[in-house]
Amino acid sequence: KATVQDSSKKRKLKFLLSDTEKFEKELTTVPDSKDNKTNETKLKRRKLKNIRRNSLIKLLSDERKINDSSEVAKELFQWMISPIPLNTFFNLIWEAKPILVERYSSNYYNGLFNCYDLDTIVRQNYIQYSADLDVTTYENGIGKTHNAEGRVLASVMWDYYQNGFSIRMQNPQSYSKSLWKLCSFLQEYFGSFVGCNMYLTPPGSQGFAPRYDDAEAFVLQLEGEKKWQFYRPRTDVEILPEYPHDNFSQIEIGKPSFEFVLKQGDFAYFPRGTIHQAETLSDCHSLHITVSICQLHSFGNYFAKLLPMAIRSTLKNNLDLRKSLPRDFFTEIGEIHANSANVRREQLITQMKQLLKNIIDMAPFDEAADLLAANVIYDYLPPCCTQEEKKCMIFKTGGRWDGSQVVHGIKLNEDNKIKLIRRKVARLVRGKVNYHLYFSTENSKMYHGYQPQFIELNNEMIDAIKCLFNSYPYYKRIRDLPGNGNNIKVDLANVLYEKGIVMTQSPMEC
Numbered sequence: 001k002a003t004v005q006d007s008s009k010k011r012k013l014k015f016l017l018s019d020t021e022k023f024e025k026e027l028t029t030v031p032d033s034k035d036n037k038t039n040e041t042k043l044k045r046r047k048l049k050n051i052r053r054n055s056l057i058k059l060l061s062d063e064r065k066i067n068d069s070s071e072v073a074k075e076l077f078q079w080m081i082s083p084i085p086l087n088t089f090f091n092l093i094w095e096a097k098p099i100l101v102e103r104y105s106s107n108y109y110n111g112l113f114n115c116y117d118l119d120t121i122v123r124q125n126y127i128q129y130s131a132d133l134d135v136t137t138y139e140n141g142i143g144k145t146h147n148a149e150g151r152v153l154a155s156v157m158w159d160y161y162q163n164g165f166s167i168r169m170q171n172p173q174s175y176s177k178s179l180w181k182l183c184s185f186l187q188e189y190f191g192s193f194v195g196c197n198m199y200l201t202p203p204g205s206q207g208f209a210p211r212y213d214d215a216e217a218f219v220l221q222l223e224g225e226k227k228w229q230f231y232r233p234r235t236d237v238e239i240l241p242e243y244p245h246d247n248f249s250q251i252e253i254g255k256p257s258f259e260f261v262l263k264q265g266d267f268a269y270f271p272r273g274t275i276h277q278a279e280t281l282s283d284c285h286s287l288h289i290t291v292s293i294c295q296l297h298s299f300g301n302y303f304a305k306l307l308p309m310a311i312r313s314t315l316k317n318n319l320d321l322r323k324s325l326p327r328d329f330f331t332e333i334g335e336i337h338a339n340s341a342n343v344r345r346e347q348l349i350t351q352m353k354q355l356l357k358n359i360i361d362m363a364p365f366d367e368a369a370d371l372l373a374a375n376v377i378y379d380y381l382p383p384c385c386t387q388e389e390k391k392c393m394i395f396k397t398g399g400r401w402d403g404s405q406v407v408h409g410i411k412l413n414e415d416n417k418i419k420l421i422r423r424k425v426a427r428l429v430r431g432k433v434n435y436h437l438y439f440s441t442e443n444s445k446m447y448h449g450y451q452p453q454f455i456e457l458n459n460e461m462i463d464a465i466k467c468l469f470n471s472y473p474y475y476k477r478i479r480d481l482p483g484n485g486n487n488i489k490v491d492l493a494n495v496l497y498e499k500g501i502v503m504t505q506s507p508m509e510c
Helices: 020-029 039-061 067-083 086-093 115-124 156-164 177-190 299-317 341-362 364-379 459-472 487-500
Strands: 002-004 011-015 099-102 133-139 144-146 167-168 194-201 214-229 258-263 269-271 275-277 286-293 418-422 426-430 435-439 454-457 502-503
Touching: 002 194, 067 086, 067 177, 067 214, 067 269, 099 258, 115 156, 115 167, 115 194, 133 156, 156 167, 177 194, 177 286, 299 364, 364 426, 364 435, 418 459, 418 487, 426 459, 435 459, 454 459, 454 487, 459 487, 487 502
Parallel strands: none
Antiparallel strands: 002 011, 011 099, 099 269, 133 144, 133 167, 167 194, 194 286, 214 258, 214 269, 214 275, 214 286, 418 502, 426 435, 435 454
């Protein structure tokens, strides 16, 4: 365990790193270093101070249009891991080491989420046991879930809490606008679904058995304190695992490699596969959220999509792959023959390796990426649009009933300027005949609450679609989009507008 002290801000970073010297060198170039007065360092210092001070306030209250969602997402993630520079985090820590940031700033997460928000959500929504919320204990090495049936009532939930039970809400981003904004922007940064769980634990208790997760975990301590223990993966198989393990015994995990108390305003990160457990101190409750990123989002998941497509593609074009297996194939290949060493077996293995090489050479890398991305679009939360953005979208314009007739019907024309509402709001996928444009604007805030949404597009619309993607974050006049015929461009623009995928540069006049 190593410690780095940032004396100018009284922030201490504790982490498990093999290359601590490199980390110290990179860290000192960013936060208020008096040793380096260059313009570049001053600019970094000023930018980081603004990120610390302004990002959450902007996230919660700024209702202006967002120019570039990827830049906002980057700034927001920097706020979340501050004062660690982004390059340092991804080069030295991401998927490799757990880290603790002690900020000594109890108000760092003010406005994000608190116990009052939990109480309001449970009172104003139909929150269900198991589907939305769990009541748990972990005592004497045994973890239990104590869920009732049906709807969670706030008074009953607080009675559970008063009697020493922990509360876990599995999808607070579905009900909290601030968490919805946080997760939806982080999706833009990572290109994967981002969700969070909320954990409320009464003093002197533990809610869950030791476990490891299948997603990268960012723990934001919102209220109180909690003592954490991290354990190294026991085998290489548990490093960045594909699936979670949620019920270890204390004997199985041994001694912790990293222990600390997470205090209000602090932040911890640990890679998937990090065995962990946490308990509250005897005199203090704890409320934290765990933001989960990159679940089932690995190269392995991509290749699971790619390789079957590559085989199907190669079968059509490679005669050798369509030939029957040799008559002696099963007498040379298999478990019984695995240790055999003969010429015929080596010939068959060499032949198969060559066929595999042919398959890889024909692999449709882009097509597989598009299909996997379409699945990710379906996983996404819908974009959390600002009030100023909605004025330039279908949500605040268009026809309405005035008591006797429909008025204020609006259609885009070739002079309107449009752009995507978010950089990663949609994904274009080539179909057998036409293209499909998968989009997230009509997704449910409940995970997979609705069916996947897509638009079928004719081939003559594709150049215009690609132009909109490639020109983001800038607006494009509809008639200036590539393609033949302004009518087709206008039709496309209206379809995208009606699905909330694009917005106009200025509000449409009614």
